[in-house]
Amino acid sequence: MNQHMEVPSSTMAKTPSVLRRIPAGIWALGMVSMLMDTSSEMIHALLPVYLVSVLGASALAVGFIEGIAESTAAITKVFSGALSDWLGRRKLLVAIGYGLAAFTKPIFPLASTVGWVVTARFVDRIGKGIRGAPRDALIADLAPAGLRGASFGLRQSLDTVGAFLGPALAIALMWLAADNIRLVFWFAVLPAFAAFALVVFGVHDVPDSVEKKRARSPLSRTELARLPLLYWGVVAIAAVFTLARFSEAFLVLRAQELGLGLVLIPLVLVVMNVVYALSSYPVGVLADRFDRGMLLGLGVLILVLSDLALALVGGLAGLTLGVVLWGLHMGMTQGLLAAMVADTAPADLRGTAYGMFNLVSGLALLAASVVAGGLWDAFGSRATFLVGAGFAIVALLALVPVARRVRRNRPAPG
Numbered sequence: 001m002n003q004h005m006e007v008p009s010s011t012m013a014k015t016p017s018v019l020r021r022i023p024a025g026i027w028a029l030g031m032v033s034m035l036m037d038t039s040s041e042m043i044h045a046l047l048p049v050y051l052v053s054v055l056g057a058s059a060l061a062v063g064f065i066e067g068i069a070e071s072t073a074a075i076t077k078v079f080s081g082a083l084s085d086w087l088g089r090r091k092l093l094v095a096i097g098y099g100l101a102a103f104t105k106p107i108f109p110l111a112s113t114v115g116w117v118v119t120a121r122f123v124d125r126i127g128k129g130i131r132g133a134p135r136d137a138l139i140a141d142l143a144p145a146g147l148r149g150a151s152f153g154l155r156q157s158l159d160t161v162g163a164f165l166g167p168a169l170a171i172a173l174m175w176l177a178a179d180n181i182r183l184v185f186w187f188a189v190l191p192a193f194a195a196f197a198l199v200v201f202g203v204h205d206v207p208d209s210v211e212k213k214r215a216r217s218p219l220s221r222t223e224l225a226r227l228p229l230l231y232w233g234v235v236a237i238a239a240v241f242t243l244a245r246f247s248e249a250f251l252v253l254r255a256q257e258l259g260l261g262l263v264l265i266p267l268v269l270v271v272m273n274v275v276y277a278l279s280s281y282p283v284g285v286l287a288d289r290f291d292r293g294m295l296l297g298l299g300v301l302i303l304v305l306s307d308l309a310l311a312l313v314g315g316l317a318g319l320t321l322g323v324v325l326w327g328l329h330m331g332m333t334q335g336l337l338a339a340m341v342a343d344t345a346p347a348d349l350r351g352t353a354y355g356m357f358n359l360v361s362g363l364a365l366l367a368a369s370v371v372a373g374g375l376w377d378a379f380g381s382r383a384t385f386l387v388g389a390g391f392a393i394v395a396l397l398a399l400v401p402v403a404r405r406v407r408r409n410r411p412a413p414g
Contacts, residue, residue: 030158041166076129081355097131153284164273167266244391279331299332
């Protein structure tokens with residue numbers, strides 16, 4: 001009886017204390033991510049439609065552009081992550097990455113051809129690549145071991161708040177500006193520079209990072225051999241999973257296919273990212289207390305259901321259900337995968353570990369986006385989402401043996 005009465009009070013006491021125990025630097029990085037994502041998503045919510053309807057690109061071209069952009073970021077992350085391990089410092093590279101992204105945002109409203117858009121996305125994603133692995137490694141450095149799931153979940157939640165604020169602002173500005181897409185792109189420049197200012201003045205390296213052990217040559221065969229087999233298992237699972245999780249640009253194209261008005265199309269990303277933001281932090285907290293593999297598997301299963309809804313359920317009801325489930329699966333998987341990398345990689349090789357993780361995932365995303373675009377052009381949207389569901393089922397089956405071993409490596413609860 002007493003034990004039963006103690007559970008809810010203990011749970012209620014722990015919930016706010018987790019937020020208070022997350023270091024200020026992680027909060028700052030989350031706010032930086034929120035501002036930059038607000039900027040990026042104001043552009044990306046309209047970019048697929050702009051490419052197809054205004055510049056005359058095909059769905060396959062959209063797949064190539066999105067895949068090349070993300071794989072460029074992934075390749076860059078390998079070198080920036082390794083460099084942050086060699087330097088023993090993370091902030092410099094984080095600031096350079098956000099600064100490059102901010103200063104290239106004006107290219108989007110100036111673009112008049114597909115080539116300009118490709119250039120803008122390419123340079124913007126280089127900035128993302130430079131900052132990505134050092135930022136994740138800095139979060140892992142700052143976070144107490146028993147709060148890794150919550151820390152990555154919080155950063156992801158704040159990031160995703162920007163991901164739905166961006167499309168929401170795009171909707172409002174499209175209405176006010178009478179569908180002037182380029183004007184929306186100009187407004188997106190402002191939060192990008194705010195993010196850059198915050199990372200310069202509000203984010204700092206771990207105080208004793210200079211004294212920590214540094215990897216002498218992070219990308220050498222000797223150093224890479226120190227990354228354990230279990231880490232590579234996590235990377236392999238993420239790669240298969242990414243083949244099922246192609247670019248959200250295809251959710252936007254699905255909405256257009258179903259006849260959603262141009263001014264309302266950004267609602268697709270608003271809805272998806274609201275669900276994503278609301279689920280990321282709670283799932284991160286749960287991941288510090290329960291089996292991470294089980295939660296990740298549930299997230300992959302939800303992706304299967306999302307793909308099936310988008311492929312088989314007709315009309316706006318199917319679109320809404322699929323988009324909501326897509327956002328939920330993102331909230332249940334992205335922070336968990338980042339925490340699992342931190343659990344399985346040596347502390348002095350975290351930058352390199354996140355870089356390699358993102359390289360493999362980025363190459364998988366390139367393949368997935370190109371295949372999705374090709375399937376869409378050749379067989380229609382239904383084939384695209386059904387094939388995605390098939391890859392997700394493969395990822396779910398492959399997760400089982402890896403999850404068992406990751407469970408033994410997880411840090412003690414915080």
